[in-house]
Amino acid sequence: MLQRSAPGTVFDALGDSTRRAIVERLSLGPASVSALADPLGVTLAAVLQHVQVLERARLVTTEKQGRVRVCRLDESGLETARRWIDERRREQERKLDRLAQVLGEEGSREE
Amino acid sequence: MLQRSAPGTVFDALGDSTRRAIVERLSLGPASVSALADPLGVTLAAVLQHVQVLERARLVTTEKQGRVRVCRLDESGLETARRWIDERRREQERKLDRLAQVLGEEGSREE
DNA sequence: AGGTCACTTTAGTCTTCACTTGACTTTTCG
């Protein structure tokens, strides 16, 4: 089974600007915890906590190389988010389709 | 110009489970504030505040009909979110392409 | 008019959570 994350976990993780900045940075390529911390103006400890949240949401994977922890973007989390969004849109369209059908049966009308 | 919302505003709005529940409900069709409040187990005032946040993020539109406020899903916000996600993925792929190119030039290698 | 319904507003409470500090571990290098 493909490792999935609950939409809730993913959106909770993305609901913080610092974590979104981390994801944006990692979409450009792997980075160490310190490299992530540098432009953010927060401590290493803070970044580490964010990375852990992102890992739980499967938005990030990490791997320890020597004394450095290398962080990478994980597509799984983004895929979970995209799927949730598309589901909301699909429902919406289904609804609009039904509406169009009713209006079609009753003759031309504007909302 | 098409009305757009900043990704930050949208993800901040979706970073709350109650608001996600509201969006999920509205993707099934329009609803009044009370109809939204009912299954959530929170007060009307709380829902109203959530709806206002969702409006700012362009995830929801509302319209007052008599004494009832009708809430509807707004695609704009979802579109903003989807675009942000796709950008992150596009960057990621671009990165992987560059990597593949380098590996290709240097002969077959595993990471 | 008077009452009820569906919000709306305000002010305050309470919890969550981002962030920090400081101590500690592990790895690297001269």
Place this chain on the structure above:
DNA sequence: CGAAAAGTCAAGTGAAGACTAAAGTGACCT
């Protein structure tokens, strides 16, 4: 070995924000 670099852990602090109660507004009904 011994010091610096990179990260880790555990409390503790503070501010944002989710929620509530209560009073107020406007629409609808009889």
